[in-house]
Amino acid sequence: MEQKDQLLQKVWLWSLLFFLVAAFTGFVYRWGLIGGDILGLRMSNVRHAHSHLMFFNWVTPVPLVFMARHLMKTAPEAYSSLKWCITVIILIGFASYPFFLIYGYHPVQIGTANLPFSVMLSGLVMIGWYWFGLIYLKYRNKADSSLSQLFYDGALVMLVVSSLGAWGVAVAQFGNIDNNLISGALTHFFLTTFTEGWCVLAAIGIFYDLSKKNYSLPVDKNWLIAPIVLGAPLMFPFGLSVDLLNESLLWTAKFGSLLVGIGLGINLWYMARALPSRNKVIWLFVLAMLALKVTIQLSAVFLPETLWLGQHGLRVLYLHLMLLGFVSTLFFAAFHTVNTRSSKAGVYLFLGSVFVLIATLVLISGLWPPAWQPTNVYRWVTVGAILPSIAIAVELVVAGYSRFKQG
Numbered sequence: 001m002e003q004k005d006q007l008l009q010k011v012w013l014w015s016l017l018f019f020l021v022a023a024f025t026g027f028v029y030r031w032g033l034i035g036g037d038i039l040g041l042r043m044s045n046v047r048h049a050h051s052h053l054m055f056f057n058w059v060t061p062v063p064l065v066f067m068a069r070h071l072m073k074t075a076p077e078a079y080s081s082l083k084w085c086i087t088v089i090i091l092i093g094f095a096s097y098p099f100f101l102i103y104g105y106h107p108v109q110i111g112t113a114n115l116p117f118s119v120m121l122s123g124l125v126m127i128g129w130y131w132f133g134l135i136y137l138k139y140r141n142k143a144d145s146s147l148s149q150l151f152y153d154g155a156l157v158m159l160v161v162s163s164l165g166a167w168g169v170a171v172a173q174f175g176n177i178d179n180n181l182i183s184g185a186l187t188h189f190f191l192t193t194f195t196e197g198w199c200v201l202a203a204i205g206i207f208y209d210l211s212k213k214n215y216s217l218p219v220d221k222n223w224l225i226a227p228i229v230l231g232a233p234l235m236f237p238f239g240l241s242v243d244l245l246n247e248s249l250l251w252t253a254k255f256g257s258l259l260v261g262i263g264l265g266i267n268l269w270y271m272a273r274a275l276p277s278r279n280k281v282i283w284l285f286v287l288a289m290l291a292l293k294v295t296i297q298l299s300a301v302f303l304p305e306t307l308w309l310g311q312h313g314l315r316v317l318y319l320h321l322m323l324l325g326f327v328s329t330l331f332f333a334a335f336h337t338v339n340t341r342s343s344k345a346g347v348y349l350f351l352g353s354v355f356v357l358i359a360t361l362v363l364i365s366g367l368w369p370p371a372w373q374p375t376n377v378y379r380w381v382t383v384g385a386i387l388p389s390i391a392i393a394v395e396l397v398v399a400g401y402s403r404f405k406q407g
């Protein structure tokens, strides 16, 4: 097996393991909500541990290894630096997990010193991202100037831009800047640019990397990416609490969302025509999730905000539709399109579990009529939350066995 595919397999297996830990942590949070014992952990810390592990060790290393694979097609000599860089990012990301779980963002007292380990390790992870960016810059000119490369370029730019928001949060926290609007805006600038920019562009880049190459674009290819790159950072006010929002912030977010929605709509139209020839049913599921995400996104532009503003449940639904429904299922589809040898049982189980989880999130989105809610709705939501962990465990065993057989 070629080195680029070996690296993909290894990183896939490790990322799956961390995905399992992060998904189970999400389930533990739900379990805690219905009164289960969670070893005295604070619920907000459990949620931070879940979201940070998802970000650092799932939706970052998987796209990075696909980008590495793309570079190594024309620059195989990049193997060792890419391997080390991704390994270090994964190790530091996982090292931050126990600190988020136990202490959240709070400092840990060691002797007389108070050290905010979770924040420090998060900073190191971001330095790891810059390291990857430098390696990418060094070898990118050797690679073909394909549509996937354009999306990989854009995704990495968004990753660096989002990290500026995260540095800002750290500075605001330790500089004792006591302004809710500034700290909220910086946090959501990071979150939105990372999710709508990095995660979505990288996922679409992976799609184009594996899709049929006979596309004839009716427009210049920059039109496929420009609205998303310009719009994603503007969407951050949607994350702010209602008391911090004002008219101009709301219109900025709506404008950004419109741009992203249009950009993704054009890509969707195009992606539906360039579906990879393998695993068509799985890819269609992925595109259906993207279409749903775009629909909710455009609804936020055109529907009156009194309907949806301040609905925490709707935010959680939208976020999981995008990051679990679209981005994570795309990773599964992509890995199985490259690696045809392992069984697809885990993938189909995963798609089913994602469908059920998202359906349960609709029930608590705030838009579902209360009269139609089943009794003990949170019990159903908790059952929905454990299903992806089971499916990921099956995929891990199947993919691990297949790698063991290949030697």
Ligand code: HEM
Residues within 6 Å of the ligand: 022, 023, 024, 026, 027, 029, 030, 047, 050, 051, 054, 055, 058, 059, 315, 316, 319, 320, 323, 324, 328, 384, 385, 386, 388, 389
């Ligand atoms: C695999 C199955 C998953 C489960 C069971 C799960 C579960 C949860 C739960 C229970 C919450 C707290 C919701 C609340 O505050 O009411 C949450 C929040 C969150 N999850 Fe997940 N999740 C999953 C996948 C993901 C993925 C793939 C990502 C990102 C890559 C992700 C990122 C987040 C983020 C960022 C939040 C914080 C949302 C906020 O408070 O604004 N989750 N998740």
